[in-house]
Amino acid sequence: MKKVDEMREGIPENPWPPxxxxxxxxxxxxxxALGTASLWRGGRRKLPLWGGSWLALTTVSRRHxxxxxxxxxxxxxxxxxxxxxxxxPRSDEPLSTRGFYWDVALAxxxxxxxxxxxxxxxxxxxxxxxxxxxLFLGTLNGLGCRRCPLAMCPFNRFARVT
Ligand code: SF4
Numbered sequence: 001m002k003k004v005d006e007m008r009e010g011i012p013e014n015p016w017p018p019x020x021x022x023x024x025x026x027x028x029x030x031x032x033a034l035g036t037a038s039l040w041r042g043g044r045r046k047l048p049l050w051g052g053s054w055l056a057l058t059t060v061s062r063r064h065x066x067x068x069x070x071x072x073x074x075x076x077x078x079x080x081x082x083x084x085x086x087x088x089p090r091s092d093e094p095l096s097t098r099g100f101y102w103d104v105a106l107a108x109x110x111x112x113x114x115x116x117x118x119x120x121x122x123x124x125x126x127x128x129x130x131x132x133x134x135l136f137l138g139t140l141n142g143l144g145c146r147r148c149p150l151a152m153c154p155f156n157r158f159a160r161v162t
Contacts, residue, residue: 011070015147018075025079027139030132035114038129042117050113053106061102063088068095069150077144097152104154107137 032054039047058080066072066084068091074081111133118129145156 012149014071014074014076015149016071016076016144020077020143020147021075021079021082024077024140024144028136031111031129031136034118034125034129034132035110038114038118038121038125042120043114046113046117050110053110053113057103057106057110058083059087061106063091064099064102065095067091068093068099070095077140077148095150095152097154100153100155 035050036047039050062080062084066080067088069076069081071081072090073085076082115126115129119126141155145153146158148156148158150156
């Protein structure tokens, strides 16, 4: 297994103050709550796929991304840096753009799963659902990605390190 120093070769010191991890992670909760509420009211047969997709995003994806990340085990752009060691050991595999495709694929699926039901409840509910996703992605981008040095991430338009 590679030592942390070897993995961090050429990687900047952790750029995120710990509070960022909590704020970006908490910013996802309104989207989760409104999505779950809209499916509970109008699309219960989708709830297993909704729950399974969030589970995949918070577990399987982390094995392909955070377990390979130089910031594994640290407060980072989200709480995943701290949560991943509870699920997966550190991986020797290089962190690559392909690994991030898990998140790139799951995020729009999650948004789209509950959107029709949110719209069917009312236009106001749908706007609240849209605003909740904008809050999540805007906060993650503004606080997390803006500081993130990992240029292999497709979400990252700020970084330097490939
Ligand atoms: S910086 Fe990104 S990829 Fe690395 S552990 Fe944190 S959330 Fe995962």
